[in-house]
Amino acid sequence: MNKDDKKNGDNDTKIKFIQDGKNLDDAKVKIEGREDAFTGLTKEELMEYANDPFWVRLRWFLFILFWLVWIAMLVVAIVLIIRAPSCSTKKAENEAKDSAIYQIYPRSFKDSNGDGVGDLLGIVSKLDYIAKLNPKFVLINSPLQTNPLLQDEGLVNFTKINTEYGTNSDFKALIDKIHEKGMKVIMELDIHHSSNLHPWFQKSLAGTTRHREFYVWENGNGGNPPSNERSFWVGSTWTFSPERNQYYLSHFASKLPNLNLNSEALKTEIKDIIEFWLKYDVDGFLFPNADIWFKYIPTTTLNISSMPKNITLEEYKTNDLISFIKDVIENANKNRRIMLVEPYLEDSTMLYGSKADIVVNKALTQINGNCDAQCVANYVQNVRKQVPEKKGTWMLGNKDVSRITSRMGSQTYVNALNALLLLLPGTSLPYYGDEIGLTDNPLSSLQQSYDPLCKIPFKGECRDMFRSPMQWKPQNNAGFSNVSSQSWTPVNQNFESNNVETLEQTNKYIPVFSQLMALKKTDPFSGGHFKIISQNPNIFAFVRKCHDSPNYITLINLGKETSTFVNNRNVTQLSDKAEIVLDSLKTKASLTPPKVENLLQPMTLVPGQVIVLKLKE
Template identity: 35%
Template sequence: MVVVKIAFILSVGLVGILAHNHQSKELDAKYNWWQHEVFYQIYPRSFQDSNGDGIGDLQGITSRLQYFKDTGITSVWLSPIYESPMVDFGYDISNYTNIQPEYGTLEDFDALIAKANELGVKVILDFVPNHSSNKHPWFIKSVAREPGYEDFYVWEDGILLENGTRVPPNNWLSVFSGSAWMWNEERQQYYLRQFTYGQPDLNYRNPAVIKAMDDVMLFWLNKGIAGFRIDAIIYIYEDAQLRDEPPSGTTDDPNNEAYLSHIYTRNQPEDYGLLQHWRQLLDNYTANHEGPLRIMMTEGYASVSQLMEYYEDSNGVQGPQFPFNFDFITELNANSTAADFVFYISRWLIYMPHGHVANWVMGNHDNPRVASRFGEKSVDAMNMLLMTLPGIGITYNGEELGMTDYRDISWSDTVDQPACEAGIDNYKTISRDPERTPMQWNSDLNAGFSSANRTWLPVNPNYKDLNLRNQQQARRSHYKIYQSLLKLRQLPVLKNGSFEPEVVNRRVFAFKRELKNEHTLLTIVNVSNRTELVNIADFIDQPNRLSVLVAGVDSQHRVGDRLKAEAIELAPNEGLVIQLNKRK
C-alpha cells in the first residue's frame, strides 16, 4: 500500500512538472518569441510582381512565403503597403486602412496573413504616424477648416514682413532640403512638412489625432499582424514655441538639413509618452486576444542615450520592445578598425537598460547595401556578426544573397523624389533607388521578379550571376551560409549566452558566447583588406579544440576544420564562427 502511494505521488508529481514545463514553453512562445528573432524587411515594390505590371505586390509576397520557411525566417516586416500617391513610395499615406491598388486589396492582405500563419511566419507592418499624404481626406478637410479637422496638422500664419512679404514662421529645414514650411493658398497658412511637400506633419498635440491613429493600429491588429515598426518617430513632436534652431557649423549651405542643430524638431520629450501610450495599447490588445505578444520596434536616428529612453524611462515605464540600433549603418564602414567595431557593439550593450534586448540593423531601404558599404568580400562576415551577436537581427531583403547597389541607374529611370529634386547633376549622390532594385531570384527575365517589359526600377545587371537560384545550387554561397547561421541561432548559447569581446589587433576582433553546460562559440572577424595571422590563445580558456562551424564563401577553411589558437589565418574581410571543445 505504501509503495502504491509513493508511486501515485511520484506519478502526480511528474505530471505536474510536465504540465508546468509545457505551460512555461507556451508562455515563452507567446511573450518572448521576438527576443531572439531575425526580422526580414520586405520592400514590397521590389520583392515579387505577380501580375506583370513591373511592380511588386501582395500576391507576389504570398507566393514567396515558402522561401522564408525554407530559409529559416519566421518574421517579416513589410515596408508601407497603404494607399498612397507614391510621392515617397508609400511613406505618404492617403488612406491608412486600405491597400495601395498597385499592391492589391485587403482580401489579398488577408490571404497573405492566412498563408503566413500556415507557414509559421509572423508579419510586422510599417506604421507611418508622423505625416500623411497631402491627398489624405484628413488633410483636405483640414485645409478647408472643416469642424474637427482644423488642427489635425501643424498650421502657422508665418511672419508678415514690413514690405508685405509673408515668410515661414521660423528657420526649420526639411530633411529633403529647403524650408520645412509649405504655403497653402486655399487655407492661407503654412503647413509643416519635415519631409516632401506631399507629406504634411500631423499635429499630435491634438488628442483627436492620437485617437485616429490608435484606431488605425487596432484595424491592422484585428487583421492578424504581430506588431508594428514605427517610422520616423523622432519627428513626431516639435517645439510648441516654434523657436529657431541654431546653426550646426557643419555646412555653409543654408538649405541643407545639416545646416541646423535640430534641437526643436527632433527627439522632443513628448515622443516618449506617445510611444508608451502605444505600448500600452499593444499590451492591452495582447491581453484580450489570442496569439503572440504584439510588439513595437521604432526607427529613429538619435544619440544612444536618447534611444535608451525608448526602452523605458527613468521611472521604468515601458516604451517599444526595442528601438532600432543603426550603428552598423551610421558609425561603422569599410574603413573602421577592429576597435571601432568592439566599441560600438559594446556601447549599445552597456547603455541598454537591464532586462531588455539588443538589436542589430545591417541595412535598409534608405541606405547603401551591406556589400556596397563594407565591400562584397565582407558579406559573410557581416552576416556572421548579425547572427551571433546577442539579441535580434534585422535583414533587408537581398542581403542574404549579397545583393549590391545598382549605382548606374540613369536619370530617366530615377524615381526617388529627393533625387529627382536634386537634378540631373546631383541625383546620384543622394538617390536611394540603387538599394531598392528588384529582388534577384534567378537568371530569367528581370531576375524572376516580373514578366513585364519594364520594371518600376531597373534590375541590377549582375543578376545573371548573383541570384538566389544560383546560390541554392552552388556548393558554397552567401545564401547557404546565411541559412546555416539561422540554424545555428537555435543553440542555447546564442540565445542566452554571455558576451565577451576582444580587440585582437587593429584589424581583427573576436567575441565569445558562453553558457554553462554548453560549448563556447567564438566569432572572429578580419575587417581589413589584408591577410592576418592571429594568436587568440590568451583569449580562450585552455585547453580547447577549435572547430570551424561557419566559414565564408571564399574561405580556405571548411566546416569541421581544426584550428590552432596560436595561429589562425584570416583572409581579407574574412569571418569565422568557431566552436570551442574542451580537451578531455
Template identity: 30%
Template sequence: MEEKVTTKPKADKPRGFYCLLTAAVVVSGIAVFVGLSEHKTSSSLELPWWKTTIIYQVYPRSFKDSDGDGIGDIKGIISKLDYFVYLNIKALWLSPFYKSPMADFGYDISNHTDVDSIFGSLEDVDQLIEEAHARGIRIIIDFVPNHTSDKHVWFEKSLQNDDKYKDYYIWADDIVTSGGSRKPPNNWLSVFSGSAWTWNENRSQFYYHAFLTKQPDLNFRNTDVIDDMKGVLRFWLERGVDGIRVDALQKLFEVTDLSLNEPPSNAKEYHEHQYNYLNHPYTESLPETFEVVTRWKDVMNEFENKDGISRFMVIETYEQPSQRNIYYDHGAVPYNFDLIMDVTSECGGLCIRDVLEKEYSNLPPGAWPTFVLGNHDRNRVSKKFGLEFVNVYNMLLLTLWGTPTTYYGEELGMEEIQVSFEDTQDPQGLKQGKEYYAEFSRDPCRSPMQWTSSVQSGFSTSPTPWLPVHGHYRTVNVEVQKNSKSLSPLQLYRKLAFLREHPSFQTGSLQYVVVNKNILSYVRGSDGEGRFLVAMNFGHKTSTDNYSIHPVNTEKGTVVVTTSSLNSEEKNTRSLKDISLLPGSGIIIKL
C-alpha cells in the first residue's frame, strides 16, 4: 500500500534570475551561459513550486470513471491521488470540467463557475483541491477565455440585443451578393474547417467563431468581457487552485476592420476549407493580447500578495520564440511546443540539440523554460517516435533545465487507439469528413488511462466507455508495470522523477558533451552540488562514444539510471571512454 503524504505545500516566494552570456552579467538572480552552450541557474535560489515539479496533464474524461457511466470524473481523479505521490508528481493540470453541452468535450463552456454533472460537482472539486494539497500536490486548471458555448447565458442575451451583452461577441452584417445571397464579411476560416462565420436569424447578423459554430468568440475589446473573465479567475483562485493553463490565447483578438481577407498560405497540402490554407495575420497573436494577460496576472498577484504562495499562469500558444517570449514580460510562462512541432522520428542528437537551443538561447533575462512532448491535441510519443523511443524521450523531458509537462499515460508508453469514422467522437475529425478525419481526429491520443489488467483496464465498469481502451491494456498498465521484475517504463519514469529532486537537476547547469546525428548528451550540475552525465541515443544506429572529454573531464563514473535494468557491473564505477548506446536507450552517470 502506498504511503499517504500529508505535508501541505509550503509557501514559496518567487525569486529573480540573471543571465551570463560569455561575460558575467548579473540580472536578478540566475546564470545562463549561452555563449558557451552552457545553461546554468544559481543553486542558492529558493525556487517557486512550479519550477521544481513535473506538471502532469489529466484529461478528466479519460482518467478514471468512479460511477460507471463510461466517462472519467473528479471523484475518479481523487481516488488516484496517491498514484501521483508514488510518481513524485506535485502538480496536476486538469483539462476542462466546467458545465458544457460537450460539443467540444468541455472547451465549449456554458457556465465558467460550475462543474458539469458528468464530472461531478463544485464540492467534488473542493475535495480534490483539499486532498491534493494534503499530499503536497498543486492544482492547475484550464482557463478558456477565447470563446463560450452558444448555450452560455451571455450569448443567449447577446442574441436578444441585451444592452450589456449585445457586444459580448463578434457580430458582423452580411454582404449581399448580386444574386441576392448572404455572404460573410470576409474569408476567415475556422480551426475546425470551413467558414468562421455563422448566420443568426435573431440578429440578422453573422457571428465569428474561431472553432466550432457552437463556440462563439468573445469580444475582448469590450471591457465588461474583460471584467467578467477576471471574475471567473477570482472564483477559482478563491477555491484554492494554484494556477491556470490559458487555452487558445493566440485567438483572443481579431482586427476591427472585418473587411480584411486573410492571405493564402500557398501550402499545397491543404484544401481551401482547411484552416492552414490561409495565413492568419488578422485573427492570431494581436498585440492587444498582452495587456489582457497582464490584467489576469494582476488578479493572481492579489492572491499571491496575501499568502506569499506563487500562482502559476502558463499559456497555450504555437508561436516562435520571438513572439511567445513576450509573454514573460506580462507575468505568464508560454508553453514551448518545439519538441512537438519541430522534432520528428528522423530527428537525432544534433537536431534535438538545435531545438533545445532554440528555446534556451532565445530566453529573455529572468525567464524560466518549459518543455512538453504531447497533450490532448497531439500524437503520443509512441505514435510519433515509435515504442522503442518512449523511455529515452521521457529521460530527455525529465532531465532538461526547465519545467516539464507530461500527458497522462506517457509514463506507461501508452499507444494510440484506432477509431473508425463512424465511431469518431472528436468534432475536429468529423468536420474534415471521412476522407481526412484520421489525419485530424484527436480521439486516438485520448483513450482511457490503463490502470489494471481487468475489464476496461480498471478505468470504468461500463461495457462501453466513451472511447475504447487500447487492446494492449492487459500488459501495459499501472499495476503490471509497477510490479514488474524488470525495469518498466513506469518504474523508469519514477526513478527519473525522484532524481529530478537533486539540486543538480533543479538548478544546475546544462553543458553539452557528445552530440552527433545519433547522440545527445549533457552534464547537469556543478562541482559543488554534484554532476551527472545524461547520454541518450535518438538515432537508428548503435553509437559508441568517448564521454570523458570536456566538460566531463573524468574517466569514470557510477551509473544511477538506465533505460534498461541495471546489472551488477553497471552499478559499479565504470569507464566513460567507450559507452555504447543502442537506438532508443539512455544512461545517467554520477560523475
C-alpha cells in the first residue's frame, strides 16, 4: 500500500513510505529529489587509500618522526641529568680542584731559632694554627738553596733545602707533620733558571761535554748580542762570556742564566730531581715561570723539524715539557700527585692546553680600591670564559705581588676579599697573612732591602714589602722572631693591633676566614654550578648550586657605601626563603639556630660585609 507523498520543508525532496505485503517490517523509505548524503568510506575504499603509496610514506614518516622526537627528548633528559652539576662526584683525578692551597713564604712565616729568618721548624710550630684555617694543601715557596746574595732567586742546588731554613731532614719532618694534620704539601720548584754559581753553569762555562748545552749559548752577531730582546728586569737578555766567546740567555739578570730545557741531558737531571723529592712524600709541585721557559730562544737551539699547526713554537715546546714532567710525576709514585704551573706574565692562556692539573691565574691580582662589584664581575667572567673549568684558580696575591689589603687601601674589605677568593668556583690560593689583612710594609731605605729588584734603578718594584714577617703577637718583632735585633726585614708598624693573637681574641677576620674555608670544602662550593646575579654596582652576588645539595647565594659588598640587595626570582630562579649561614658582622654562635629570612625583602650590607645564604626548598 502506497502512502501519500509528503514534502520535507520547502524543497523538492519527497519521502515515500513503501510497504510490500502485509508485514510492517518490510516497510521501506524512499527519498526522491536529492542526492544521497556522504555516509563514510567503505572498507574497500579505506583499503584503497591505505595502500596508496603516498599515504603509506606519510604514515611511516610520522611514525618515525614520533619515535625520533621521543628518543631525542629522552637523550636530552639523560644528558641534563648527567651534566647537571653534582657535588657528590668531585673528580678524583684532580684533587686540588676546588680546594684551598695556603701559600707560605718560609723566610717570613716563623723563626724558630732566633736568627731573624723564618724557617721550616717555625712552620712546624704553627701547624695547629694552619690546620685551624682548614686548607687542603700547604704550598712551600722557594725552599731550596739559592745564591745568598739574590734572596731565593737562582738555585745553586736543586736537591738541598736552603740552609737558612733548615735541613733536608727538617723538610721531611715538616711534610710528615703536615700529613698528620690531614693536609698535603706542595713545593715550589723553579726550573726556568739557576744561579750562575750552580755547578752546572760552571761546567757549561768550561765547555764540559755533558753540561755544555745545559744553558742557552749563542754566537754574537757582528760583535753584538744574537738579538735585541730586553730582559724582564734590566738590560739585554744576552750576557757575553769571554770563557766561551759566546753569549748566554738570561731573562732576569746575568747572575740568573736560563736553563736550556730543550736539552735531553738536562731533562734527565730534572727527572732525577723530581723523583728525589717525591721520595720525601711531597704531594705536588709548583713550577713558576712556565710561560717563558722557551721565550726568546733561537729556533736553531730548539732544533724543531716539524710541529702541529695553529700553535706557536713556544707553546708547543712548553706543553711538551709539561707532559714530560707530568709523566715523571705520575710514573714515579703510585699515589696521586699534582702539578701546578704558574706564568710569569699575566696572560696564562698558553698553559691551559697542557697536561698540568692546575694553572695559576693572576687576574685578581690586578683589582684595587677602584674596582667595584661590576669591575670584579668582569674579571671573573673573563677568566671563566678563557679558562677550562677544571683548571680554574683564584689568587689575590703572592710573594711577588702587592698585598690585596694595601691595593684596596683599607682593611674594611678583608672579609669581603677572602669570601671572593674562597667561594668562587675553582682552586683558591690564599697568601699567608690574607686571613688577618696583612699589608705591605714600605721600607724606609734600600739598606733595609734584600730583594735584588729593590736595587734596580727605575724598576719601581721591591718585593720585600710584600714579604714582611707574619704578625703573631703584639710584642717585639710581632712574635715572628725573638731575635734581639731586627728580623731579616722590618715588621710592619701596625703589628700591635693587626696580629693573630689580638684578632682571635676579638673574633675579627680569622673566624670568618675559617668559616669560609670550611664552606669551600662543602657542597656546592666544592663543585657545581656558578652564576653571577649582581644587580648593584656595589654588591657582588652569585649563586652556587648543584642538583644534589642545597643552593647558596653569596653577597659581598665591595663598594664604598651601604647598599641593598633584593632577590629577583626572574634572575635567580630560586627560593625566596633562606637561612643565613655566615654574616661577617656576626659571630657564628649568634647565627645558631639559623633564622629563616625572606629574600623578597631587601637585604642591606655595609661596605666590606659578607652574607652567605642557604636557600630553603
